[in-house]
Amino acid sequence: MERVLGGPVLWIGLVALSLFAVAPFVWVLLASFKTRVELYATPIVYLPATLSLANYVEAWTSRLTPFSRFFANSLWVSSVTMVVTTLVSILAGYALARFRFAGRQTFLLVFLATQMFPAVLLIAPLLSQWYALGLIDTYQVLIYSNLSFTVPFTVWMLVGYFESIPRELEESAMLDGCTNFGALCRIVLPLAAPGVAATAIFAFVASWSELLFAITFTSQTEMRTLSAGLLFMVGQYEIQWGQLSAGVIISTVPVAILFTYLQRHLIQGLSAGAVKG
Amino acid sequence: MAREATLAAPVVRPLLSRRARELLTGYCYLIPVILALGCTVLFPILKAMQMSLYNHVLIKPQEYGYVGLANYARLLHDEVFWLSLWNSFVWVFGSVTFQFLGGFAAALLLHQPFRARAVVRTLTLLPWIIPGVVVALIWEFIYQPNYGLLNDILSRAGLMTERIAWLANPSLAMPAVILANIWRGVPFFAIMLLAGLQAIPGELYEAARMDGASVLQRFRFVTLPMLKPIIVVATATRVVWTFNYADLIFVMTSGGPANATQITSTYTLLQAYSNLDFGYAATLSVTLLLIMLAFTVLYLRLTRGLESVA
Numbered sequence: 387m388e389r390v391l392g393g394p395v396l397w398i399g400l401v402a403l404s405l406f407a408v409a410p411f412v413w414v415l416l417a418s419f420k421t422r423v424e425l426y427a428t429p430i431v432y433l434p435a436t437l438s439l440a441n442y443v444e445a446w447t448s449r450l451t452p453f454s455r456f457f458a459n460s461l462w463v464s465s466v467t468m469v470v471t472t473l474v475s476i477l478a479g480y481a482l483a484r485f486r487f488a489g490r491q492t493f494l495l496v497f498l499a500t501q502m503f504p505a506v507l508l509i510a511p512l513l514s515q516w517y518a519l520g521l522i523d524t525y526q527v528l529i530y531s532n533l534s535f536t537v538p539f540t541v542w543m544l545v546g547y548f549e550s551i552p553r554e555l556e557e558s559a560m561l562d563g564c565t566n567f568g569a570l571c572r573i574v575l576p577l578a579a580p581g582v583a584a585t586a587i588f589a590f591v592a593s594w595s596e597l598l599f600a601i602t603f604t605s606q607t608e609m610r611t612l613s614a615g616l617l618f619m620v621g622q623y624e625i626q627w628g629q630l631s632a633g634v635i636i637s638t639v640p641v642a643i644l645f646t647y648l649q650r651h652l653i654q655g656l657s658a659g660a661v662k663g
Numbered sequence: 664m665a666r667e668a669t670l671a672a673p674v675v676r677p678l679l680s681r682r683a684r685e686l687l688t689g690y691c692y693l694i695p696v697i698l699a700l701g702c703t704v705l706f707p708i709l710k711a712m713q714m715s716l717y718n719h720v721l722i723k724p725q726e727y728g729y730v731g732l733a734n735y736a737r738l739l740h741d742e743v744f745w746l747s748l749w750n751s752f753v754w755v756f757g758s759v760t761f762q763f764l765g766g767f768a769a770a771l772l773l774h775q776p777f778r779a780r781a782v783v784r785t786l787t788l789l790p791w792i793i794p795g796v797v798v799a800l801i802w803e804f805i806y807q808p809n810y811g812l813l814n815d816i817l818s819r820a821g822l823m824t825e826r827i828a829w830l831a832n833p834s835l836a837m838p839a840v841i842l843a844n845i846w847r848g849v850p851f852f853a854i855m856l857l858a859g860l861q862a863i864p865g866e867l868y869e870a871a872r873m874d875g876a877s878v879l880q881r882f883r884f885v886t887l888p889m890l891k892p893i894i895v896v897a898t899a900t901r902v903v904w905t906f907n908y909a910d911l912i913f914v915m916t917s918g919g920p921a922n923a924t925q926i927t928s929t930y931t932l933l934q935a936y937s938n939l940d941f942g943y944a945a946t947l948s949v950t951l952l953l954i955m956l957a958f959t960v961l962y963l964r965l966t967r968g969l970e971s972v973a
Contacts, residue, residue, distance in 0.1 A: 396772065396775055396777070399768065399772045400772055400777070400783060403768075403769050403772060403783075403787055404783055404786060404787060406765075406846070406849075407786055407787040407788075407789060407790055407846075407849075407850070408786055408787075408789075410790075410801045410802070410805060410812075410846065411789070411801070413801075413804070413805065413812050414801050414804065417804070425810065426809075426810055427810070428809070428810065429815060429818075429819070430810060430812070430815040470699075473695070474695040474696050474699050475696065477692040477693070477695055477696070478692060478693055478695070478696035480692060481688070481689040481690075481692035481693050482693075484685075484689075485685045485686070485688065485689035485692075486685065487685065487686045487689040487690065488686075490689075493693070496700075499959065500700060500704050502903050502904075502907070502955055502959065503704060503708070503907075503952075503955075504907030504908070504909070504928060504951070505909075506907060506909050506928040506931050506932060506948065506951065507708070507711065507907075507931075507948040507951055507952055508703070508704065508707045508708075508711075508948075509931075509932065509935055509944070509948075510711060510714060510931075510935050510941045510944040510945050510948060511706075511707035511708070511710035511711040511714060511945065511948075512703070512707050513935075513941075514710070514714070514941065515706070515707060515710065530699075530702065530703055531703055533699045533700070533703050534700065534703035534704045537696060537699055537700060538700070538704075541696060566688055591792060594794065595793070595794035595795060595796075597794070597795055597796050597910050597914075598909065598910065598913075598932070602935075602936075612794070613794050613795075613796045613797075616796050616797070616800060617796055617914060620800065620803075620914070627804060627807075627810075630800060630804075631804070634797050634800055634801060637793075637794055637796075637797055638793050638794070638797055641792055641793060641794070642789060642792070642793070645785075645788070645789070645792040646785050
């Protein structure tokens with residue numbers, strides 16, 4: 387029994403699992419290299435005759451759906467969201483991990499609860515709020531809105547990281563004349579660096595994927611992020627599957643690279659947070 | 664542990680001033696987060712509650728005005744709303760059940776030692792991290808009736824004679840979007856349960872083996888009980904998240920055909936985007952919020968019950 391489970395069953399399972407996870411990606415990756423004739427052939431041509439980059443070039447330079455512009459927009463919005471999220475949540479996470487003040491438990495509960503609030507719930511009130519402030523079609527508005535889902539999660543993660551760092555180190559630093567803020571910057575942050583990096587990447591990836599805010603709070607083509615741009619492309623009169631596949635790959639590669647780094651930290655953080663919550 | 668450390672540190676300053684200072688510094692550090700979430704979460708939620716009491720249709724500004732609970736009365740008589748609740752239930756139940764089963768199997772497989780494990784792990788976790796719109800478009804392409812992958816595979820295998828328009832068929836559209844969502848969610852359970860498996864001490868399995876427990880018995884009496892807390896938390900998180908998740912269906916079918924895939928969250932979007940009915944959209948948002956709060960309370964009861972048993 388154990389030999390069967392360890393041998394054939396394991397291998398068949400692994401092959402099935404990998405196929406299930408990877409086949410859809412491979413399908414789109416192949417499509418992104420196909421010519422128009424190959425894309426619409428029946429029966430389906432699975433392998434493109436040449437690895438043509440025409441779809442990528444077209445998508446990247448297209449005037450109607452300029453992926454170069456979408457890419458730059460996504461990069462800027464996600465990067466700034468990442469920086470702001472990290473700064474805000476370092477301070478909040480540290481305060482909640484170290485100080486015992488009235489309302490601390492309430493704060494922690496609020497962060498846990500806000501993680502469950504969906505974008506759908508915020509769309510209508512946020513739109514009327516941003517509209518009243520004249521912030522539609524700006525980068526700021528996307529960055530502010532993204533904070534609503536990045537910050538609760540990163541604060542929650544960082545509280546855990548900071549609590550795992552021994553207090554004695556900061557206390558001796560403070561005895562040596564460091565201010566509390568100085569001790570945070572010089573002692574705690576270097577020790578918590580892997581955790582902080584992981585939460586920062588999480589914030590980046592989450593804003594990179596964001597769709598609903600991006601399509602609601604922007605209307606001009608040049609303000610679209612990749613997610614919004616992809617959806618806009620579908621809305622055109624005929625779906626260009628070749629260009630669309632290229633766009634899909636362009637949107638996926640950066641997060642895939644970041645994720646391979648993030649994976650290790652995220653598994654630990656998630657399970658720690660989950661067991662505590 | 665933190666308390667011990669405080670006691671062990673030499674007491675240089677009087678206790679009261681230290682506490683007062685902690686309080687002050689703590690609140691200062693929290694100002695940015697209060698501002699950030701206050702403007703983007705708390706205020707909008709209050710605003711939504713207020714908006715739900717108004718007739719607020721963007722294209723009919725002359726009809727704007729306070730209507731009390733009229734929007735909620737309309738909700739109770741809205742057949743599409745009740746249909747969307749039922750669809751949400753099917754969507755959540757179908758997605759989470761199979762995500763859990765698939766993710767559990769994946770976690771058990773990925774926990775075994777084998778060559779190239781790191782590569783396989785990363786690959787199988789990828790569907791979880793890519794943007795939702797990308798997942799939706801990949802599967803829309805797979806389901807495409809004329810040159811999509813699924814119809815081609817089925818007809819080559821001799822299982823299908825006529826091309827099927829998966830997303831345009833009212834009885835097939837829901838299973839189709841659920842399958843896409845399963846693909847996306849399996850890695851979530853895999854990652855959580857894998858972390859849980861890694862945290863089980865090896866000695867437990869050793870002891871069970873000494874007592875003559877078979878593979879299945881070890882799974883039943885060691886693995887399952889040890890994973891129970893993480894299973895409960897992961898499932899509850901996923902249920903809430905899936906209930907709220909609109910992107911996938913919004914991109915793939917927009918709730919169609921004929922509301923066959925209209926879940927409550929996409930129905931809210933429809934009211935805001937297509938009908939520009941912000942009052943009613945806000946009413947739906949508040950209702951979603953209430954349903955979620957009810958679920959959270961239920962969930963907290965459940966986990967507390969678990970702790971007292973354990």
